[in-house]
Amino acid sequence: MHSDTQPDYEHLQRAAKDHLWMHFTRHSSYENADVPIIVRGEGAYIYDAQGKRYLDGLGGLFVSQLGHGRTELAEAAAAQAKELAFHPLWSYAHPNAILLAERIAGYAPGSLNRVFFSSGGGESVETAWKLAKNYFKLTGRPMKHKVISRAIAYHGTTQGALSITGLPPLKQQFEPLVPSTFRVPNTNIYRAPLFGDDPEAFGRWAADQIAVAIENEGPDTVAAVFLEPVQNAGGCFPPPPGYFQRVREICDEYDVLMVSDEVICAFGRLGHMFGAERYGYEPDMITCAKGITSGYAPLGAMIASDELMEPFLEDGAMFAHGYTFGGHPVSTAVAMKNLDIFEEEKILEHVRSNEDAFRATLERLRDLPIVGDVRGDGYFYGIELVKDKATRETFTDEECERILFGFVSKQLFAEGLYCRADDRGDPVIQLSPPLICDQQHFDEMEQVLRVVLDKAWSLL
Numbered sequence: 001m002h003s004d005t006q007p008d009y010e011h012l013q014r015a016a017k018d019h020l021w022m023h024f025t026r027h028s029s030y031e032n033a034d035v036p037i038i039v040r041g042e043g044a045y046i047y048d049a050q051g052k053r054y055l056d057g058l059g060g061l062f063v064s065q066l067g068h069g070r071t072e073l074a075e076a077a078a079a080q081a082k083e084l085a086f087h088p089l090w091s092y093a094h095p096n097a098i099l100l101a102e103r104i105a106g107y108a109p110g111s112l113n114r115v116f117f118s119s120g121g122g123e124s125v126e127t128a129w130k131l132a133k134n135y136f137k138l139t140g141r142p143m144k145h146k147v148i149s150r151a152i153a154y155h156g157t158t159q160g161a162l163s164i165t166g167l168p169p170l171k172q173q174f175e176p177l178v179p180s181t182f183r184v185p186n187t188n189i190y191r192a193p194l195f196g197d198d199p200e201a202f203g204r205w206a207a208d209q210i211a212v213a214i215e216n217e218g219p220d221t222v223a224a225v226f227l228e229p230v231q232n233a234g235g236c237f238p239p240p241p242g243y244f245q246r247v248r249e250i251c252d253e254y255d256v257l258m259v260s261d262e263v264i265c266a267f268g269r270l271g272h273m274f275g276a277e278r279y280g281y282e283p284d285m286i287t288c289a290k291g292i293t294s295g296y297a298p299l300g301a302m303i304a305s306d307e308l309m310e311p312f313l314e315d316g317a318m319f320a321h322g323y324t325f326g327g328h329p330v331s332t333a334v335a336m337k338n339l340d341i342f343e344e345e346k347i348l349e350h351v352r353s354n355e356d357a358f359r360a361t362l363e364r365l366r367d368l369p370i371v372g373d374v375r376g377d378g379y380f381y382g383i384e385l386v387k388d389k390a391t392r393e394t395f396t397d398e399e400c401e402r403i404l405f406g407f408v409s410k411q412l413f414a415e416g417l418y419c420r421a422d423d424r425g426d427p428v429i430q431l432s433p434p435l436i437c438d439q440q441h442f443d444e445m446e447q448v449l450r451v452v453l454d455k456a457w458s459l460l
């Protein structure tokens with residue numbers, strides 16, 4: 001197939017099945033079914049190879065903040081590729097990396113002024129853990145190396161990031177992983193009935209479990225705690241009030257670095273540049289990626305406090321870490337343009353002024369017997385499905401297979417809504433649409449979900 005001819009659908013199907021190894025994909029499901037092939041996007045919509053339109057309810061993969069088909073972003077990439085396609089940040093710099101680092105430091109809270117670029121989220125998480133270890137070695141606390149993270153949290157697939165991930169089924173095939181990581185409870189209040197009426201007490205309890213884990217492991221050995229502002233896996237767990245403030249106190253008390261993993265939550269997803277700003281805390285590091293370019297080029301970043309960089313400014317010192325494509329000239333040019341558009345179009349304000357409407361529209365689904373919980377913040381929601389609303393009884397494994405994957409996931413797509421059905425915790429549907437969406441898109445999501453979830457209930 002040449003670029004000047006129309007793509008041949010049969011050829012694409014055959015070649016996809018014969019050669020393309022898709023990520024996190026059961027290839028057997030395509031033995032007797034077509035691989036969905038997405039060819040184009042415009043605004044909040046994507047189109048498949050047969051011309052069918054879908055509402056991009058997941059922003060690709062929590063990525064497409066500004067939506068699709070933005071020629072300004074494509075042009076920024078093309079202009080940079082013509083000017084300077086590549087040069088690494090290994091002892092050299094280029095203008096976009098410099099200016100983007102300055103800009104991100106301006107947006108980031110407090111003294112988070114040092115920006116280390118990567119090519120994506122997992123690399124940013126790796127970078128944060130390596131920096132934590134290295135920092136403590138250089139500052140006379142060489143035993144501090146362990147990481148605490150939360151149950152069911154996803155932090156990436158590289159061996160370090162996977163070790164920090166709290167999803168045993170994703171890890172089992174790759175054990176032994178990097179040792180020295182430990183899990184604490186997440187902030188799923190729907191599954192913490194003892195605290196059901198008192199989110200503050202729940203937040204206090206959940207944060208205090210971090211102190212317990214640090215004590216159990218020995219404070220001299222713990223380097224960092226990794227937390228998302230709103231935990232994605234499990235279906236959007238926002239923090240209870242006071243949670244992050246208590247975590248900050250604990251980290252200060254035990255000299256443990258607080259890492260805000262904002263690979264999803266940064267760049268407007270929660271109506272602010274960073275989730276930390278929304279919930280009023282100042283971490284020691286932020287990891288980010290995805291929405292930084294709205295997906296028009298790959299890029300990630302680890303943002304560290306001035307204090308963490310200090311030992312690396314000593315004569316001859318170096319953070320011996322890097323990625324060939326980290327801070328790529330084209331990606332950083334795209335990120336600059338992306339952030340220009342955020343400002344010109346007041347994207348953060350748009351999310352903040354529409355998020356209540358988004359929430360209210362999804363909340364309508366609570367009248368369905370299968371909808372147990374609707375939770376999230378900003379443009380980031382999870383809808384938890386249950387068999388019994390009163391007891392909150394969840395699906396069996398067989399029901400997850402048959403209903404969630406066998407029906408809900410496929411049928412939502414067939415009805416024109418691209419989003420995600422997930423059972424990494426309890427069964428949920430995840431929504432993270434482009435930040436340009438408004439009431440018309442919220443209504444469309446609600447309508448498709450209503451039809452499909454209604455039918456799913458009858459299959460239970």
Ligand SMILES: Cc1ncc(COP(=O)(O)O)c(C=O)c1O
Binds near residue numbers: 121122154155262264
């Ligand atoms: C919170 C979090 N951290 C890390 C990652 C890994 O990012 P990537 O897939 O870009 O490596 C993800 C991916 O979704 C994520 O959600």
